[in-house]
Amino acid sequence: MNGEKKVLSSQQQEALLATLKSRFEKNMNRHQDLEWTTLQAKLEANPEKLWSLHAMEQTGGEPDVVGHDIQTDEYLFFDCSAESPKGRRSVCYDHQAHAFRKENKPENSAQNMAAAMGVELLNEDQYRALQQLGPFDMKTSSWLETPDAIRNLGGAIFADYRYAHVFVYHNGAESYYGNRGFRCSLRI
Incomplete structure (x- = not known):
């Protein structure tokens, strides 16, 4: 992933957002009080962070939102794959x-x-x-x-x-x- 442009193409962004939305809706227990539309707007406003989520997804992490810090208005994503990401x-x-x-x-x-992915270890x-x-x-x-x-x-x-x-x-x-x-x- 080194040297890659840290912005997704429009097709990559659409595909990632569809994947994240589907995962969000299937796992509401992880983020009961959050709304997808608000989260999607935040994601679309942060293309470099979207690139990092894409890297998490590409290596098998199955990222999902697990919290929201009201004071900083930041959403927190973790890898939620059943096993440690294969990639x-x-x-x-x-x-x-x-x-x-x-x-x-x-x-x-x-x-x-x-x-290189722009993320931190848990x-x-x-x-x-x-x-x-x-x-x-x-x-x-x-x-x-x-x-x-x-x-x-x-x-x-x-x-x-x-x-x-x-x-x-x-x-x-x-x-x-x-x-x-x-x-x-x-x-x-």
């Missing part, structure tokens, strides 16, 4: 971890991909909030925004949902697995 798996945590790894390097890192609180909307990551796991105190010691955190419980774990930031990806958040 974002087998990545280490960040650029430093990617550079550190000498053999069997993954193609990319979660932080690098998120930055933090632990956001991940727990997502799990209140339904069970996610029952077969996969997702890297989470890691506190500096942990990252400075070489670690990174990830989470999943097993046995009707959210588990947050740690791993070396340079590790990567075929079933571990990352979930994003975006404010619009």
Whole structure:
């Protein structure tokens, strides 16, 4: 996604808005007090953010609005795919971890991909909030925004949902697995 123009064509925008509207209407439990028309106007007024949502969608995230901050008038989107997005798996945590790894390097890192997409990794609180909307990551796991105190010691955190419980774990930031990806958040 590096080097791509960060504005969608009119056809891409129409298709994305139709997908988002359909998902919005099918999952009203995620945003009970919000109206699609108001959200659509906000999306159309922010083409670069729409591009980021498109990137989330293209990599399998199935983004959906999960909240609205009344004070800032920002809508909050999370990846709501049942499992960690397929197009974002087998990545280490960040650029430093990617550079550190000498053999069997993954193609990319979660932080690098998120930055290129114009989004942020979910933090632990956001991940727990997502799990209140339904069970996610029952077969996969997702890297989470890691506190500096942990990252400075070489670690990174990830989470999943097993046995009707959210588990947050740690791993070396340079590790990567075929079933571990990352979930994003975006404010619009």
